[in-house]
Amino acid sequence: MGNSEESGAGMIEQKDGVFPAVCPLDCPDTCGLLLHKKDGKIVKVTGNPEHPVTQGAICNKVRNMTERIYHNERILYPLKRTGPKGSGEFTRISWEEAVDEITGRYRELIAEYGPESILPYSFYGNMGILSVDGMDRRFFNALGASQLDQGICNAAGNAGWKYTMGFKGGTSPEDTEFADLIIVWGGNLMSTNMHQVVYAEKARKRGAKVIVIDVHKNRTAQWADWFIPIYPGTDTALALGVMHILFRDGHTDEAFMKRYTVGYEELREHAKSYTPAHVSAITGVSAEDIEKLASMYGEASTSYIAIGNGLQHHDNGGMNVRSISCLPALTGQWLKKGGGAVKTNGGYNAMDSSYLERPDLRPNQQARSISMNRIGEALEMVEEPVKSIFVYCSNPLVVAPDTERVQAGFAREDLFTVVHDLFMTDTAKYADIVLPAASTFETTDLYGSYWHHYIQLQEPVIERVGESKGNVELFAMLGRAMGLDDKAFSESPEEMIAGALDYPANPYLNGVTLEALKEKRFVKLDMSPQETYLERLSTPSGKIELYSAAMQEAGMPALPEYVPLQEGYDGVSRPGKDDLYPLMFISPPNHNFLNSTFANVEKHQRLEKEPQLQIHPEDASERGISDGDPVVIYNQRGQLELKAMVTDKMLPGTVISQGLWWDGKGRKQRANALTPDRLADMGGGATFFSTVAQVKRQ
Numbered sequence: 001m002g003n004s005e006e007s008g009a010g011m012i013e014q015k016d017g018v019f020p021a022v023c024p025l026d027c028p029d030t031c032g033l034l035l036h037k038k039d040g041k042i043v044k045v046t047g048n049p050e051h052p053v054t055q056g057a058i059c060n061k062v063r064n065m066t067e068r069i070y071h072n073e074r075i076l077y078p079l080k081r082t083g084p085k086g087s088g089e090f091t092r093i094s095w096e097e098a099v100d101e102i103t104g105r106y107r108e109l110i111a112e113y114g115p116e117s118i119l120p121y122s123f124y125g126n127m128g129i130l131s132v133d134g135m136d137r138r139f140f141n142a143l144g145a146s147q148l149d150q151g152i153c154n155a156a157g158n159a160g161w162k163y164t165m166g167f168k169g170g171t172s173p174e175d176t177e178f179a180d181l182i183i184v185w186g187g188n189l190m191s192t193n194m195h196q197v198v199y200a201e202k203a204r205k206r207g208a209k210v211i212v213i214d215v216h217k218n219r220t221a222q223w224a225d226w227f228i229p230i231y232p233g234t235d236t237a238l239a240l241g242v243m244h245i246l247f248r249d250g251h252t253d254e255a256f257m258k259r260y261t262v263g264y265e266e267l268r269e270h271a272k273s274y275t276p277a278h279v280s281a282i283t284g285v286s287a288e289d290i291e292k293l294a295s296m297y298g299e300a301s302t303s304y305i306a307i308g309n310g311l312q313h314h315d316n317g318g319m320n321v322r323s324i325s326c327l328p329a330l331t332g333q334w335l336k337k338g339g340g341a342v343k344t345n346g347g348y349n350a351m352d353s354s355y356l357e358r359p360d361l362r363p364n365q366q367a368r369s370i371s372m373n374r375i376g377e378a379l380e381m382v383e384e385p386v387k388s389i390f391v392y393c394s395n396p397l398v399v400a401p402d403t404e405r406v407q408a409g410f411a412r413e414d415l416f417t418v419v420h421d422l423f424m425t426d427t428a429k430y431a432d433i434v435l436p437a438a439s440t441f442e443t444t445d446l447y448g449s450y451w452h453h454y455i456q457l458q459e460p461v462i463e464r465v466g467e468s469k470g471n472v473e474l475f476a477m478l479g480r481a482m483g484l485d486d487k488a489f490s491e492s493p494e495e496m497i498a499g500a501l502d503y504p505a506n507p508y509l510n511g512v513t514l515e516a517l518k519e520k521r522f523v524k525l526d527m528s529p530q531e532t533y534l535e536r537l538s539t540p541s542g543k544i545e546l547y548s549a550a551m552q553e554a555g556m557p558a559l560p561e562y563v564p565l566q567e568g569y570d571g572v573s574r575p576g577k578d579d580l581y582p583l584m585f586i587s588p589p590n591h592n593f594l595n596s597t598f599a600n601v602e603k604h605q606r607l608e609k610e611p612q613l614q615i616h617p618e619d620a621s622e623r624g625i626s627d628g629d630p631v632v633i634y635n636q637r638g639q640l641e642l643k644a645m646v647t648d649k650m651l652p653g654t655v656i657s658q659g660l661w662w663d664g665k666g667r668k669q670r671a672n673a674l675t676p677d678r679l680a681d682m683g684g685g686a687t688f689f690s691t692v693a694q695v696k697r698q
Contacts, residue, residue, distance in 0.1 A: 187308020
């Protein structure tokens, strides 16, 4: 055995040529790439036309990946803090010194405070399975560290889908071109799932219509045939309004509901109270448009719903997804090619997580779990305090909610902080030790998609930049240095990949092997079990649960039910001018960043120009704000300094700032300074978009 990641040494040694690769970004498309090398360096990134789904088309983000890999601010060697936390003052040290410092401090903390005083903090800045669900998990499990509840992105929506459908899988992407109605609900596919747009365009050529339901007329909404603006967090009410009309007008498939669902009679009765007039008052969507939407959905032969990410980031986010996921069952869409819905298709490629993560190595099986959404609160704990945090594949001082509170926690002098990253991020500036991270094109890793059905292999194409190390090598090295289980920390990436794929419990992995991946680079899952999808749902009843006894047992409504936001407004409870924070603030993605990734790359900054606050003309007029004015948006948690963009791309009362910008040039521009760290109704999800604020001219 060995821990070398040089299985792709042949590609590294070839100084010129074109080599296969995988996009590592946290995006459903997981594109196949081609890397063009000259004199040992990547000079161009293009799409791989042989990939069956992405077919050579790639987004602007990964097309400019070379500017990130060879950025002049990339961290090249380990650093140790010399100045105050946050100052960015560091001195170069060796890897041996860095490892000695980390392991020495960890031994001291474990002896004095116990292993749970150490907390890993990570997410999917790199979607490589070995990097973020493999050797890192082994290390912190064997250490006995506190566990991280990674609910910052899709947790609420996944929980809502699970209550209805069980298994985390839905419609196959390639089939969606056969739909004659496509509804994009709460997602900006143009910026976050571009190849679904390609399939939707194929459907359009066959005569399909595309509807977008969102709080913001984003790029996808502008492309659609019909945009329906809605008040934030009122999606459940709209879904129930559609259900009301489907039942009322006989657009339901009674035979399908009788065979494949439980609770349809209870739902039929429950939906009667969600009349178009009532739902219109809540959502801001006219009664006429609710009638039209329901009629189009009910009369469509084959309808597909792409459930986006944004609508789950509310106090009621799980229920939003739960409610929408009931709709395909009412009209029997799951039996039609291209019909149904998708929240995530990640269940199809589930691998052997026990083998990858080795929870059996953990000496304290009941170790506490800390929500990454509440990291600011966690760093304030006095009893059983967090004394060390290890950050990788994430930038919590930009992406975590209530960032002023988070920053105060990271500023603690008694918090031993290690950050492994490519750049001196806002978070890294608060570290005691900063370690240089290797990029995805310098390492071996395995990639699945949470949308399409292909597994892909990435092997290193270029030499390591500077003294950087990948996550597998880093955590294996730390594990051995701590004297932990030698076998677990000596496996090669290839051995880990083979073990992860050897998982008979998931029949979709049949035929997906390391050998096949080395030969073909991408291998399709065996989708034949999908044919009996409805016969073996993993809900308690084995059927689609329109009525969920499990939700009732958990203290939640058994049927879809609209619950107003804890912090926010709907059409019934709009604020007055004298309210302290009368506007709802939403911070969806922009086109050229991915969360905080690329926010420090000059080319991407130029494309986005600068952070702006989109404000409706009515709201701007009330505050004496003109287009281009410098404004401050603020609430009890923090403030942002932006330029106003006066636009009617959303309903009055909602303001929008796209993208997660790092703080820069003395301006406060981190959107999550305003957002709450409350948890959503399900799954421990984040509530980024359930935020109220006020705006004034600067």
